[in-house]
Amino acid sequence: xxxxxxxxxxxxxxxxxxxxxxxxxxxxxxxxxxxxxxxxxxxxxxxxxxxxxxxxxxxxxxxxxxxxxxxxxxxxxxxxxxxxxxxxxxxxxxxxxxxxxxxxxxxxxxxxxxxxxxxxxxxxxxxxxxxxxxxxxxxxxxxxxx
Numbered sequence: 301x302x303x304x305x306x307x308x309x310x311x312x313x314x315x316x317x318x319x320x321x322x323x324x325x326x327x328x329x330x331x332x333x334x335x336x337x338x339x340x341x342x343x344x345x346x347x348x349x350x351x352x353x354x355x356x357x358x359x360x361x362x363x364x365x366x367x368x369x370x371x372x373x374x375x376x377x378x379x380x381x382x383x384x385x386x387x388x389x390x391x392x393x394x395x396x397x398x399x400x401x402x403x404x405x406x407x408x409x410x411x412x413x414x415x416x417x418x419x420x421x422x423x424x425x426x427x428x429x430x431x432x433x434x435x436x437x438x439x440x441x442x443x444x445x446x
């Protein structure tokens with residue numbers, strides 16, 4: 301498996317992965333309704349956003365993106381058949397290290413309020429802490445180790 305930075309040429313593959321996750325799945329239409337399109341993602345990559353992906357046999361199997369301007373871990377997604385192989389952990393580590401290198405002292409993310417979902421345990425295992433629940437979302441935070 302290869303881990304590397306996301307380029308604009310990868311964006312279509314990111315949508316393929318994002319619409320096929322096991323939990324917190326969205327359709328293309330649902331993403332579009334939230335303002336998330338191939339064009340909006342390409343635009344984000346020209347600003348304070350950066351992302352990484354994992355490829356196997358030249359196919360994207362997972363990715364993660366973060367925003368250094370706000371410290372937000374914006375998205376992480378891994379295809380179900382590639383879960384529990386360390387891909388999400390490695391992608392998160394890349395994003396977190398990048399946020400710290402950009403001077404962020406606190407990273408944050410939103411997730412489902414349902415603590416039985418695997419994502420919640422995954423974040424806790426990585427050291428993320430509950431911050432608040434607001435507007436039907438769970439906010440979690442992670443502080444720089446420095």
